[in-house]
Amino acid sequence: MTGRAASDRGARVSADAVREAGASLASEAARFAQLGWMRGTSGNLSLVVGRDPLRLVVTASGLDKGELTRDDAVLVDGDGVLVEEHPLGYAASAEAGLHARIAAVTGAGAVVHVHAMAAVEAGQHLPGGVELRDLEMLKGIGHSAHDETVTIPVVPNSQDMRVLGDAFERAYRAAPQDIAEVPALIVAAHGLYAWGRDLIQARHHTEIVEWLLRYTVRTR
Amino acid sequence: MTGRAASDRGARVSADAVREAGASLASEAARFAQLGWMRGTSGNLSLVVGRDPLRLVVTASGLDKGELTRDDAVLVDGDGVLVEEHPLGYAASAEAGLHARIAAVTGAGAVVHVHAMAAVEAGQHLPGGVELRDLEMLKGIGHSAHDETVTIPVVPNSQDMRVLGDAFERAYRAAPQDIAEVPALIVAAHGLYAWGRDLIQARHHTEIVEWLLRYTVRTR
Amino acid sequence: MTGRAASDRGARVSADAVREAGASLASEAARFAQLGWMRGTSGNLSLVVGRDPLRLVVTASGLDKGELTRDDAVLVDGDGVLVEEHPLGYAASAEAGLHARIAAVTGAGAVVHVHAMAAVEAGQHLPGGVELRDLEMLKGIGHSAHDETVTIPVVPNSQDMRVLGDAFERAYRAAPQDIAEVPALIVAAHGLYAWGRDLIQARHHTEIVEWLLRYTVRTR
Amino acid sequence: MTGRAASDRGARVSADAVREAGASLASEAARFAQLGWMRGTSGNLSLVVGRDPLRLVVTASGLDKGELTRDDAVLVDGDGVLVEEHPLGYAASAEAGLHARIAAVTGAGAVVHVHAMAAVEAGQHLPGGVELRDLEMLKGIGHSAHDETVTIPVVPNSQDMRVLGDAFERAYRAAPQDIAEVPALIVAAHGLYAWGRDLIQARHHTEIVEWLLRYTVRTR
Numbered sequence: 004m005t006g007r008a009a010s011d012r013g014a015r016v017s018a019d020a021v022r023e024a025g026a027s028l029a030s031e032a033a034r035f036a037q038l039g040w041m042r043g044t045s046g047n048l049s050l051v052v053g054r055d056p057l058r059l060v061v062t063a064s065g066l067d068k069g070e071l072t073r074d075d076a077v078l079v080d081g082d083g084v085l086v087e088e089h090p091l092g093y094a095a096s097a098e099a100g101l102h103a104r105i106a107a108v109t110g111a112g113a114v115v116h117v118h119a120m121a122a123v124e125a126g127q128h129l130p131g132g133v134e135l136r137d138l139e140m141l142k143g144i145g146h147s148a149h150d151e152t153v154t155i156p157v158v159p160n161s162q163d164m165r166v167l168g169d170a171f172e173r174a175y176r177a178a179p180q181d182i183a184e185v186p187a188l189i190v191a192a193h194g195l196y197a198w199g200r201d202l203i204q205a206r207h208h209t210e211i212v213e214w215l216l217r218y219t220v221r222t223r
Numbered sequence: 224m225t226g227r228a229a230s231d232r233g234a235r236v237s238a239d240a241v242r243e244a245g246a247s248l249a250s251e252a253a254r255f256a257q258l259g260w261m262r263g264t265s266g267n268l269s270l271v272v273g274r275d276p277l278r279l280v281v282t283a284s285g286l287d288k289g290e291l292t293r294d295d296a297v298l299v300d301g302d303g304v305l306v307e308e309h310p311l312g313y314a315a316s317a318e319a320g321l322h323a324r325i326a327a328v329t330g331a332g333a334v335v336h337v338h339a340m341a342a343v344e345a346g347q348h349l350p351g352g353v354e355l356r357d358l359e360m361l362k363g364i365g366h367s368a369h370d371e372t373v374t375i376p377v378v379p380n381s382q383d384m385r386v387l388g389d390a391f392e393r394a395y396r397a398a399p400q401d402i403a404e405v406p407a408l409i410v411a412a413h414g415l416y417a418w419g420r421d422l423i424q425a426r427h428h429t430e431i432v433e434w435l436l437r438y439t440v441r442t443r
Numbered sequence: 444m445t446g447r448a449a450s451d452r453g454a455r456v457s458a459d460a461v462r463e464a465g466a467s468l469a470s471e472a473a474r475f476a477q478l479g480w481m482r483g484t485s486g487n488l489s490l491v492v493g494r495d496p497l498r499l500v501v502t503a504s505g506l507d508k509g510e511l512t513r514d515d516a517v518l519v520d521g522d523g524v525l526v527e528e529h530p531l532g533y534a535a536s537a538e539a540g541l542h543a544r545i546a547a548v549t550g551a552g553a554v555v556h557v558h559a560m561a562a563v564e565a566g567q568h569l570p571g572g573v574e575l576r577d578l579e580m581l582k583g584i585g586h587s588a589h590d591e592t593v594t595i596p597v598v599p600n601s602q603d604m605r606v607l608g609d610a611f612e613r614a615y616r617a618a619p620q621d622i623a624e625v626p627a628l629i630v631a632a633h634g635l636y637a638w639g640r641d642l643i644q645a646r647h648h649t650e651i652v653e654w655l656l657r658y659t660v661r662t663r
Numbered sequence: 664m665t666g667r668a669a670s671d672r673g674a675r676v677s678a679d680a681v682r683e684a685g686a687s688l689a690s691e692a693a694r695f696a697q698l699g700w701m702r703g704t705s706g707n708l709s710l711v712v713g714r715d716p717l718r719l720v721v722t723a724s725g726l727d728k729g730e731l732t733r734d735d736a737v738l739v740d741g742d743g744v745l746v747e748e749h750p751l752g753y754a755a756s757a758e759a760g761l762h763a764r765i766a767a768v769t770g771a772g773a774v775v776h777v778h779a780m781a782a783v784e785a786g787q788h789l790p791g792g793v794e795l796r797d798l799e800m801l802k803g804i805g806h807s808a809h810d811e812t813v814t815i816p817v818v819p820n821s822q823d824m825r826v827l828g829d830a831f832e833r834a835y836r837a838a839p840q841d842i843a844e845v846p847a848l849i850v851a852a853h854g855l856y857a858w859g860r861d862l863i864q865a866r867h868h869t870e871i872v873e874w875l876l877r878y879t880v881r882t883r
Contacts, residue, residue: 043363043431067423118360120438127442139820139853140778143703148820148853160359160368193359193368203727211703218780222787263583263651287643338580340658347662380579380588413579413588483803483871507863558800560878567882600799600808633799633808 016052016078024050024060025076031202032062036069040117049102049114050202057081059103063093081107083164100164108172111198113205121217122195126157130191135215143211145183157189187212236272236298244270244280245296251422252282256289260337269322269334270422277301279323283313301327303384320384328392331418333425341437342415346377350411355435363431365403377409407432456492456518464490464500465516471642472502476509480557489542489554490642497521499543503533521547540604548612551638553645561657562635566597570631575655583651585623597629627652676712676738684710684720685736691862692722696729700777709762709774710862717741719763723753741767760824768832771858773865781877782855786817790851795875803871805843817849847872
């Protein structure tokens with residue numbers, strides 16, 4: 004048996020596991036929708052369910068994020084492409100490709116993408132990146148509340164996820180290597196990505212970055 | 224049997240169908256009320272229940288939009304006039320006439336009218352129409368996130384629904400014909416109309432246009 | 444038996460009637476608290492339960508307005524003074540005196556007093572009164588959406604309810620007599636009063652005036 | 664038996680009492696989280712459960728404040744140090760030390776710490792302290808609505824709770840002694856502390872100070 008076959012076997016994710024992840028994503032999406040950060044059908048959430056090769060469960064495209072069920076998520080690979088047909092015929096959002104790229108580059112276990120107003124405003128006002136410093140809330144994303152500058156990168160919007168993914172990776176790798184990672188990205192004129200080791204940490208990073216960006220917009 | 228009689232027969236909408244539509248409208252209205260967009264007794268929602276001739280079920284006038292029941296909607300014709308007495312004696316809002324006109328002109332299956340603050344602010348600041356461009360959220364109303372200018376028309380307020388309807392239709396037909404329709408209208412000093420093929424799409428169009436107008440007001 | 448005795452007898456309000464009114468007030472207060480307009484223990488609501496002589500049930504002082512029960516209201520007379528001891532020893536808020544004065548002067552059946560931020564801001568910016576004109580929302584307080592100027596009076600804050608009541612009455616009677624009444628009052632540096640024939644109309648007047656004041660503050 | 668032993672014995676707090684306090688804190692924290700004042704894992708609440716020596720139950724560090732259970736709180740001493748291991752291994756937040764200092768200095772029975780945006784904004788704009796005067800809401804923190812200036816102190820942020828505690832105590836003792844205490848403190852670039860004789864009064868003080876600071880930021 005070749006390594007390739009073994010790898011394929013490792014990648015098999017059961018329909019039950021997809022539904023279980025879908026249930027977690029549905030509950031989390033309803034929470035973000037309630038905050039007003041997933042208006043219309045905007046935004047999407049993902050959970051990593053396999054690493055070798057990379058597999059993610061992502062909320063399906065075109066649905067109301069406040070009313071998802073356990074069945075409203077799809078399984079995608081490291082390019083964000085559907086691994087198998089969804090029983091209800093759902094498509095993966097094109098943005099699944101950026102979720103997968105973020106998970107691959109950062110090792111995150113969960114990725115949140117929301118259209119939080121403060122993130123789009125901050126990206127509009129500060130297209131070169133949002134510098135944050137000397138704020139207690141920075142501790143909530145793993146940084147110091149004092150004497151350290153943390154930059155939330157801003158990248159231009161694109162419909163091509165390879166372009167967006169490359170821009171993300173450049174910005175991510177450009178950050179100082181001697182400090183903790185910055186687990187968030189602003190896509191200008193679009194929205195916010197944030198991630199963490201699991202869904203609850205991704206939620207907390209999202210909430211904290213949104214607070215920091217809102218504070219920045221309000222006090223600039 | 225004449226075509227006319229057949230058409231009349233086609234138009235008959237059962238009391239059960241009106242109540243079923245009323246239940247959908249009540250649930251949707253409670254959701255918009257929760258967002259703060261139907262304060263007092265303001266705003267109204269409608270569902271198309273017949274096309275030949277046009278028949279809509281519209282939320283009744285003068286009631287709290289957060290507390291409607293299935294019985295709190297009326298059946299109107301293409302002029303927004305009551306087709307038959309409501310068992311509880313409810314009146315149709317005058318605005319039912321504009322709902323009907325929008326449904327007739329656009330083919331929409333559902334129309335939402337809310338007094339969202341951002342829409343009235345945008346109409347005040349930009350009485351000639353709100354131009355939107357290069358924003359990801361535009362995809363949510365069927366447009367491109369890049370290199371296309373979308374204009375949300377603003378028309379003056381009026382108590383005469385024929386005047387309002389004519390202003391709407393002129394603005395609607397003035398939009399470029401080579402791109403998708405713009406499924407929203409601002410009535411200055413008044414509020415927002417948005418529509419879609421069904422109630423869920425009308426909801427999404429409403430939420431997305433409100434986001435876009437709020438963003439416009441905040442960053443102008 | 445003298446007329447005086449008859450009048451007293453007419454004024455007797457049963458404990459059950461007080462509790463029933465208390466239940467309505469508790470439910471309504473929870474709704475306003477949810478909107479953020481009754482922070483801390485601020486604000487109070489009242490229902491008229493007798494006219495000859497005037498009797499009101501008013502939410503008790505010092506309690507969390509989001510967590511009232513049917514037992515958390517007191518019966519007061521036309522001066523806002525307790526008619527009889529409350530079984531739990533609750534005091535009437537001093538502001539009960541202004542509730543009673545408003546009910547006496549306007550004939551309102553219910554009075555709402557909330558510390559809505561927009562009202563205090565509007566009173567700060569426009570201490571001579573808030574002029575509103577050409578806004579659809581004015582219809583929600585019984586006025587025209589066109590060509591009529593409606594003024595929400597602003598009176599200085601005071602701890603003496605007779606002083607406040609006199610200021611209210613002067614402002615109320617100074618309004619043009621050929622148009623509908625203006626069912627709201629801003630007490631500067633303090634909050635908003637609004638009223639209606641019953642609790643639901645008082646709610647709607649409160650919501651609409653808050654919308655109008657928020658719009659005024661945002662677009663001035 | 665020495666007085667020391669007696670004092671130790673008085674300090675013993677049962678696991679049941681810790682859980683009971685934890686249940687109250689969990690419920691209260693969920694309420695503040697709902698207001699958006701405890702984003703991420705930010706903020707913490709405490710209840711005094713013993714005075715001689717001082718003992719507080721404090722929400723555990725690193726948890727989502729909207730989803731705490733009765734088991735998610737720890738018992739600390741007057742320095743904010745864990746009195747005994749928590750069964751689930753939870754740590755006390757470093758900030759428990761400031762909770763304890765506030766309880767010791769003011770005699771408060773409950774302390775609230777939230778990352779309310781308005782408090783951080785006010786501290787940024789008014790680093791020398793926020794002066795409030797002639798506002799009805801001041802009555803909700805025990806002061807006069809007229810002719811008295813109340814200052815909410817602002818102290819610089821620090822990770823050393825002794826430094827923060829000393830700054831708090833200096834500011835607290837510097838307030839005029841002939842008026843009621845000011846039951847709140849802004850930590851610049853960080854958040855708000857407020858306290859009261861019990862959890863409900865601490866809630867009300869928090870809500871009222873947040874209202875006052877939001878008003879200050881909006882009208883300055």
